[in-house]
Amino acid sequence: MELGHVLAISGGALAVILAGIGSVLGVATAGQSAAGVVAEDPDKFGSVLLLQALPGTQGIYGMLIAFILMGKIGLLGGSPADLTTAQGWQLFAACMPIAILGLLSAIWQGKTASAAIAMVAKRGETAGKGLTMTVMVETYAVLALLASILMINGIQI
Amino acid sequence: MAVIDMKKVTLIGIQKDKDNILKTIQSLGNLEVSSFEEQGGAEGEDAILELGKSQDLAALEEIQSQLSQVEFGLDLMNQYNPVKSGLFDTKPQVDTQELARVFDSRNEILAVVSELRRLEDSLNEISLNETRLNNTIMQMEPWEKLDIPLSQLEDTLTTRVLAGTISSSSVQRFLDAIHDMGNDLIFIQQLGQTRDETCFFVVYHKSIEEEVSQVFKEFAFSTSNFAGFEDRPKQIINQTKEKLNKAQKTRDQIIKEITDLSNVRRDLELLYDALLVEIDRQQAVHNLIETHHTFVLRGWVPAKEAEKFSQTLRDRVKDIYIKLEDPDPDEDFPVALENHPFITPFEMVTDLYSTPNPRELDPNTVMAPFYAMFFGIMMGDAGYGIIMTIAAYFFIKKMKPKGDTKKLAGVILIGSIFTFIWGAIFGGWFGDAGTLFGINPIWFNPSEEPIKMLAFCFACGVIHVFAGMGVKAYANIKEGRILDAIFDQGLWYVFYIGIILWLIGGMAGLGQALTQAGKIMTIAGAVGLVLTQGRDKKNIFAKFFSGALSLYDVTGFLSDVLSYSRLFALGLTTGVIGTVMNQLGAMVGAKWYGWILAAAILIVGHGFNIVINLLGAFVHSSRLQYIEFYGKFFEGGGKAFRPLRIRTKYTDINN
Numbered sequence: 001m002e003l004g005h006v007l008a009i010s011g012g013a014l015a016v017i018l019a020g021i022g023s024v025l026g027v028a029t030a031g032q033s034a035a036g037v038v039a040e041d042p043d044k045f046g047s048v049l050l051l052q053a054l055p056g057t058q059g060i061y062g063m064l065i066a067f068i069l070m071g072k073i074g075l076l077g078g079s080p081a082d083l084t085t086a087q088g089w090q091l092f093a094a095c096m097p098i099a100i101l102g103l104l105s106a107i108w109q110g111k112t113a114s115a116a117i118a119m120v121a122k123r124g125e126t127a128g129k130g131l132t133m134t135v136m137v138e139t140y141a142v143l144a145l146l147a148s149i150l151m152i153n154g155i156q157i
Numbered sequence: 158m159a160v161i162d163m164k165k166v167t168l169i170g171i172q173k174d175k176d177n178i179l180k181t182i183q184s185l186g187n188l189e190v191s192s193f194e195e196q197g198g199a200e201g202e203d204a205i206l207e208l209g210k211s212q213d214l215a216a217l218e219e220i221q222s223q224l225s226q227v228e229f230g231l232d233l234m235n236q237y238n239p240v241k242s243g244l245f246d247t248k249p250q251v252d253t254q255e256l257a258r259v260f261d262s263r264n265e266i267l268a269v270v271s272e273l274r275r276l277e278d279s280l281n282e283i284s285l286n287e288t289r290l291n292n293t294i295m296q297m298e299p300w301e302k303l304d305i306p307l308s309q310l311e312d313t314l315t316t317r318v319l320a321g322t323i324s325s326s327s328v329q330r331f332l333d334a335i336h337d338m339g340n341d342l343i344f345i346q347q348l349g350q351t352r353d354e355t356c357f358f359v360v361y362h363k364s365i366e367e368e369v370s371q372v373f374k375e376f377a378f379s380t381s382n383f384a385g386f387e388d389r390p391k392q393i394i395n396q397t398k399e400k401l402n403k404a405q406k407t408r409d410q411i412i413k414e415i416t417d418l419s420n421v422r423r424d425l426e427l428l429y430d431a432l433l434v435e436i437d438r439q440q441a442v443h444n445l446i447e448t449h450h451t452f453v454l455r456g457w458v459p460a461k462e463a464e465k466f467s468q469t470l471r472d473r474v475k476d477i478y479i480k481l482e483d484p485d486p487d488e489d490f491p492v493a494l495e496n497h498p499f500i501t502p503f504e505m506v507t508d509l510y511s512t513p514n515p516r517e518l519d520p521n522t523v524m525a526p527f528y529a530m531f532f533g534i535m536m537g538d539a540g541y542g543i544i545m546t547i548a549a550y551f552f553i554k555k556m557k558p559k560g561d562t563k564k565l566a567g568v569i570l571i572g573s574i575f576t577f578i579w580g581a582i583f584g585g586w587f588g589d590a591g592t593l594f595g596i597n598p599i600w601f602n603p604s605e606e607p608i609k610m611l612a613f614c615f616a617c618g619v620i621h622v623f624a625g626m627g628v629k630a631y632a633n634i635k636e637g638r639i640l641d642a643i644f645d646q647g648l649w650y651v652f653y654i655g656i657i658l659w660l661i662g663g664m665a666g667l668g669q670a671l672t673q674a675g676k677i678m679t680i681a682g683a684v685g686l687v688l689t690q691g692r693d694k695k696n697i698f699a700k701f702f703s704g705a706l707s708l709y710d711v712t713g714f715l716s717d718v719l720s721y722s723r724l725f726a727l728g729l730t731t732g733v734i735g736t737v738m739n740q741l742g743a744m745v746g747a748k749w750y751g752w753i754l755a756a757a758i759l760i761v762g763h764g765f766n767i768v769i770n771l772l773g774a775f776v777h778s779s780r781l782q783y784i785e786f787y788g789k790f791f792e793g794g795g796k797a798f799r800p801l802r803i804r805t806k807y808t809d810i811n812n
Contacts, residue, residue: 053772060769064730067737128509128779135780142723142777146611149729153607 004083008073011095012066015148019062019102026055026110033114037121047120047127051113054134058098058106061145065098068152081157094151101144109137159519162460162483163490163798168470169453169478175445178454179438179801181473184253185466186802189491190441190456217439223267224432230270230425233277237412238419247557250811251427253803259424260431266424273418276411283408290404293397299349299356300390307383307390316362321380322354331376338372340365356381426807434803441801457491457798490515493798500525502567510783511793520791523628527621527786528568528778533575534617535774537728538735540587541767542577549573572774583610583728587763588735603725604732610725618721619657621781622714625789626650632790644689652682653714683708717785723777731770738762 034048069091074081083091116130166188170178182188259266303320312318323331328347335345343361350356357378361369372378386393446453458466458481467479484490492512494504496519503525513519536542549570552558558566584591584598592602603610630646633639655678662672691703741762742755787793803810 050772050776054776057769057773060730060734064733067733131776132510132780132783135776136784138777139720139723142726143719145730146722146726149726150607150611153604 002083002088003085004088005073005080007085007088008069008083008091009075011092011099012069015062015065015069015095015099015102016059017062018099019065019106020059022103022106023056023059023062026058026106026108026113027052029107029110030055030113030117033117037117040121044120044124047124048117050127051117051120051130051134054113054131054138055106055109057138058102058109058141061098061141062102065095065145065148065152068149069095072152072155072157083157087155087157090155091152094148094155096148097144097151098141098148101141105137105141105144109134109141112137159495160513160515160517160795161493161495161798163457163493163515164460164463165482165484165488165490166456166458166463166466167453167478167480167482168455169451170474171476172447172450172452174474174476175442175452178470178474178477179441181470182441183434183438183801183803185469187462187466187800188456188458189798189800190444190454192444214443217436217443220432220435220439223263224429224436226267226270226274227425227429227432230273231422231429233273233415234419234422234425238416240422248807248809249423251430251808252811256427256431256434256808256810259427260435263428263431266421266428269418269421270425273415276415276418280408280411283404283411287401287404290397290401294394294401297386297390297394297397299351301394302346302348303356303358303390305358306388307386307393308388310383316360317366319359319380320356320383321359321378322351322356323376323378325350325353325355327376328355331372331378334372334375338365338368340368343369430805430808433805437801437804456801459493459798484515487516489796491798492795494519494521496521499571502564502571503528505561505564505568506779506782508561508797509779510787511791512795512797514792514795517792518628518632520628520787523624524782524786525571527624528782529571529575530579531617531724531778531781532568532572532774533577533579534583534614534724535727535777536572536576536731536770537579537583538585538587538731539577539580540585540590541731541735541763541770542573542575542580545573545576545767545771546570568775569771572778576774579728585728585732585735588732588737588739588766590735590739593739604729607725611722614721614724615718617724618718618785619653621721621786622717622789623650623653625786629790644685644692648682648685648689649710650682651678652686652711655679655682656711717788720785721781723781727770727773727777730773731766734766734769735763738766 030052034052037048038045069075072081073083073091113130113134116134119130120127168178300320310318310320332345332347335343342365343359345360346358348356348358388396441454460483463481467481470477470479492515494501494513496504500521503521506528507513507521507524533542536545549566553563553566553570580586582599584596584602586592586594586596591598601609626646626649630642633642633646655675658671658675659679660675662668662675686707687701687704689704690707691700694700694703738759742759745751745754745758
């Protein structure tokens, strides 16, 4: 295995790991608030669960990029393509948007979700507004995901 | 497609008819009683009114406390004798007479609840007792080998008799120290251990008191106190265990009694609903303006049903006065919407954001097609579309959901149909399964032509944002502000379309004519905007300044349109995860057991993919409506119409 492969796979791994860590922290933060609310009012389980689930998507985006990368370099089909070191660096860099933004946006989305859950606890009818505020954070993870996809797609192998 | 017109109702009746009138209103279910403050009766009325109110409040509080008792009873039953509910259980049907009958005989049922409460109290007492008994056992266990009744643990004439503990870590050194004294006037017996201390029984002659206490002090020997215990430790443990057994038996007995009482569960549920209905009505009563003999009720009723409403009441009650009025032009009234059945579910999406206010257009008709389309593009898988359509259809048919759940199910059903359509257009069938079996996309495959897909998403965005501006323009024109429509929307249209033509003309090389037209439109639009956007400023410089500043809004337009790239990103997510599941399935599927494993992976994997992306599609298409679309025109802030009606939890009312 050449250095190019090492770099490309490291990029994919980082996308999964960092975005995954972000989601773990985000969902956990929101989950702690959610548990507090449900302890008081079990009927709110549905709406707080929805809010808790939102920071979970970044981890999925990270995994998505890893799979797209694996498809690109032929790791899934069993016949890996030849990569130069430069191509390896390119693929590594292409993974960075979702890796870094996934990490940060999930953590902060978790905090927003947590605040929104506190809002739902006080006023149940505000679930929709809390959902919207929380989704605002995710926009940048979606943009990073798209950038990563387009970059990987555009790199010539 | 609109906000329903409302009539203001003023109703005056006689006190003795009050119950009858309110019951009729509640069963008709189409009048919202205005709050006491809105009734305009708080000031200027006299003390009689306050008196009437407080009495009703007491009645209301009594019923509310009964409701919480019933709730307690149901909770207790669910704790010890949970009902196994099936997935497709429907609520039992009852009629209002039955509810009324249950309400009248509520004291019998509440007696059962007090019985339940008594049983729960005994359960708590037993738990407390058990804790105490367990503590005793724990305390006695280390002393089990001590074969002397604890009450006889006393000094004799010449000897001292002691039971005590030292730290377990110094046991050996302690024993050595005693041994080193070389004195046979002391007897020492090592007993059991607690967590970090070891127990000893010691007898020694009083003549060596000084030496012994020296050793004891050195090893921090602490004498144990057994006040309140009589027998040998072993006996005490056995007796306590006996008591614990008995307590367990009593507990089982009580739980059985609770379980036996569970056959009144249905009565409790009925009473719960009956009390809910009663509370709603009592709360309405609390909002009335009352004198000794009469009362005034003010509220809102949908204009279409107003005549029938007043006729029904007049037929049932002889002495009644009802006046129906149109609201004043700037008076806020509660908002109820009326839409085509295909649009109605989407009201829920708008309600999550804000209820439209009574003076604006109901946005749902314009929003619904966009919502369904975006939902479809984001799910983007024909196979999933079919499965979701079937699931949502059966959910609605079998479960007969009501209210918001029904609307949500409707949104998902319609969204699922669009998921099928867009999945087929972009060639998504359970991930890449379609391509494997040779089903080609109707239009193109987004992952192969990402730039084309992005362009398509941005085009959707432009159309959606323009539609939002269009609704605002329409509202402006309808209210006679034609100049506003021309300046605030028309000029922006010219400007934006100009920019787009300019860019597209350059990029796609569609020739000079298009680019030229674009340039002219952009410049004309920009000039127009600079001249008009500051028109409400007084100072001429301020006019131009805020006009020029308004051009900065173009960044807002840009970010709005770029936001639609999420359509592509989320659509791709569904496709790629689906493809991965297929590959995982293909890896194991070789022998017959491999096939079974593959089937399990595919079912679980695709199920997971559907759920995750359903969440994403729902929240992100909502967001596109709230931020990008509603931001252009929607004001919201209306108060939803909440008529006094029969509202139940455990049963459905069938008349």
